[in-house]
Amino acid sequence: MKYISTRGNVNGIGFIDTVLMGLATDGGLLVPEKIPQISLEKLEAMSRMSYQEIAFEIISSYVDGEISEQDLKDLIERSYSTFRHTDITPVQKVKDNLYVLELFHGPTFAFKDVALQFLGNLYSYIAKKTGVTINILGATSGDTGASAIEGVRGKEGIRICILHPHGKVSKVQELQMTTVNDPTVLNLAIKGTFDDGQRIIKEIFADLEFKNKYHLRAINSINFARILAQIVYYFYAYFQVKKENDKIEYVNFSVPTGNFGDIFAGYMAKRMGLPVGKLIVATNENNILERFIKDGVYEPGEFRSTYSPSMDIQVASNFERYLYYLLDENSSEVQSLMNQFKTTGKIEVSKEQLRLVQEDFSAYGVKNDECLQTIRKYFADTNYLLDPHTSCGVTAFEKCSPQEDICVTLATAHPAKFNEAIELCQIEQTFPEEIQQLFDKPQYLEVIEADKDEIARRLERHFTSAEVNSK
């Protein structure tokens, strides 16, 4: 299995180099040369496996022998041993045609733990193998930061710096990131939005001299390893639902998405042979993806702060991966559309391409008041408390999934992480102990201008001064 860039100028690199490269050196995103196919027999066999066993089957088909079988199994075991639920990502039936896939039983109560626990262990494995310290740089709209820090803290050979938009993340998200007292962890609160942070990170990674000098590594969902770990739960959820409904031919998935990462993992699962019907893109008022799926025009709109801040994103960094497949794996066409995006701020696909988009996807952009309404309604009718991101997913399920289909909505966060929205619904919740404790801890963060040069200077200090952990 080799990996290539969506823009065509990186070719034939292996899995570990793909993980280390993050963003491709030609500015594109890395994808597998061929998508592994899961046969019907294999699917049948996998349906009886545990989460970890399914993870091994899927991940090993992409790692392709670069990590020994035993090491990979250990890595997977270790990554999911931190989850509070034995099923790792349990599936709950909420009503007849709606299941909720709970992805929030990891250390930071959000779905990003599923991928970042794995990526943290993978980086540490690579650092140990190569003897080179890994410096991780990431931008977050809230959940990635906490989850990435949890994924690497205390691990051998790793330093990390996370940028978050100052004052634009939930209280619990901020506490989860900033209460970690470890010299290898640096939190920069930038005066700007998540998109500013993501842009600055992209620019710093594009500075190859800087990147190479500090062995800079990515943790954002542009890293293929994250997508890979997320493919697993689509399979797992399908098998759970199929057990209770053996006649079904496919399942729809409604996915709260911002960067197009999580839903792209679902698209990969479908391309691998999982019987997926529609992939429903659930967005909030930042609805660039909804507009693209409905009209075929990809064009950022005005930034809005919503109750689902982890999806307050205008430029979906994984979108280029999908574009690559939509354009029939033609990297020069991807290159020219991305250039066009850079100069005109917009991408428009043809009628025929739009038809292909709509074969796989539907979309709905959830308005702020609708988001709260759905939380209230499901709490009253089913006693199930949705977090505001999951609420977008459930609202989109209601709008887009046909009554006769079964749909799995991905629950991307625990409601305790977003109590601001839950309180607006006049619902009182009890926080899990792990979250309650955070309120008494001191915070470690620095507020900084959204300025690339200033941030690069601060990074240099962190990457040269903080001692790394070694065991």
Ligand SMILES: *Cc1c(COP(=O)(O)O)cnc(C)c1O
């Ligand atoms: C990150 C995040 C999302 C969006 O995920 P993408 O990978 O950007 O699609 C949705 N919900 C929550 C709670 C998140 O943390």
